[in-house]
Each structure stands twice: as C-alpha cells, then as structure tokens.
Amino acid sequence: MSYVAVWAALALLTLAEAALAWVHAAPALMLTLLLALSFAKAGLIAWWFMHLRTRLPKALLFAIPMLFLCIGLLFALLPDGIRAGAMR
C-alpha cells in the first residue's frame, strides 16, 4: 500500500465522518460511529506513517501497559461524567 493510498483512505474516512454530521443520530450512536472511524484512522497513521508495522513487537511492550492505563482512566473518570448530569 503506497503512502498516497493511505492518505486517500484517511481523507475518505474524514469525509465519511463529516457526512455523519448530516444524519444527526442520537449522541451515543453518533459517538460510537465516530470513534470507530477515528480508531481506524489512528490505526492507519500508526501502522503506515509511524512505521508500526515494522516495529510492532517492541512497540507492544510499551503500548499494552499504556492501554491498561487508558482503560483505567476511563473507568476512573466515567462516574464523574455520570454525576455531572445530576449536578446541574
């Protein structure tokens, strides 16, 4: 896959995200769809542009602990987000 093809795929996914704005889905559904597209784009950037495809074993040594940290952060902060609705 050439770098231009990766860029074109990223641009198309960006346009797909923007097109979703026309749909006006419920926030939770919209968020799910947008996050799926965003992770796909982030994966393309990391895999091709950041050369993760050639350095995956070493990168995983660092990425996996950080992934657990991110998931931990999510669960640590989510209750505050849920409470925010009741605090208004």
Next chain:
Amino acid sequence: MGVSARTNPPGAKRLGMWLFVVSDLLTFATLLVVYTALRLATPDWPHPFTLSPAILYATGMTIVLLGSSLTMVWAVSAMEAHNRPRTVRWLLATIAGGTAFIVLHLAEWRHLLQVDHITPAASLFGAVFYAVTGLHMLHVAAGIVYLAVLTGGVARGRFTAEDVETGGLYWHFVDLVWMFVFPLIYLMAVRP
C-alpha cells in the same frame, strides 16, 4: 570527556520519542475522555457548528494536516535514500502544511470569538473547546519549530535518517491526536 550524541545506540532516539508520544497521548486521552463524559451527560450541550461553513472548514483543516503527514513520510523516505536536498524540500512542505493548519485554526478561533461570541469563560463547551484545540495547536507549533531545526541541520549535512524519522513520529502523533479531536469536539456539536 563529554558524551556525544553519537554514543546513543541505534533506535534510542526513536524509543525516546515513542515514550514521549505514549505519555502525551495519555494527556489528550484524559482531556477527551472527560469531554466525552461531560458531553453525554449534558442533554442541552451547545451545538455551535453549522455544517456549512464550520464543519466543511474544519474538514479542510483536517485534510491539510493529513497532507502534511504525507509530506513528512516522504521526507523520512528521502532521508533513508540519502537524498538530503529532497528531504529538505519535503520537510519544508510539511512545515508549510503545519503553518497553514495553524493559520486556518486561528482564523476559525477569531470567527468563534468575535462573531459567534464563544469564549472560554462563556460556557463549559467554550472552556473545553479552547483548552483541547489550544493544546493541540501548541503541539503543532512546537512541531513546526522542531521540524525547522531538523530542516536546517539536514541542509547543513547534520542529522541521520533516525533523527528525521524521530521528528516524523512526533508530527504523525500530532496528526493522530487531531483524528480524535475533530470528530469528538466538532462533529459532536453540530447544529441540527
């Protein structure tokens, strides 16, 4: 005797940049997770962005930033091929893309502040919007300075392919973060 940069084992700089990228990613992840939790918990969240021109404009900014990642990866390839003049040209193109992104972003901020009256103090949305996009813009500006130093060095025969790749890692990281900022901040606040 001083420690020369040449004493670094191969891959050390790249590893250092990966560590920085992962740690900085946690900063943005925290901000965006907090933003998303607030957004979902607030039914009357403001929707200041119109499809045209606001979202089309932000989409254009995204394409410009993605374009600068493409020129960056070409700069890395040129340096690996020991073609310094071409590396300098692609690095300059990357700097131009980053500068264009900042100029477009500042114009957008100006419009939001002066026309739409969305200020950091006016609402929770304003505070989050300027905090997240401002931090990202600061990263882009730092990247431009980084790439400018790199370009000057490469033009003078300094730096290795690993140095350019390390700079590229930072630049792609800035691009990667925007891939989450654009949908979460802009597209989740589109006016129905």
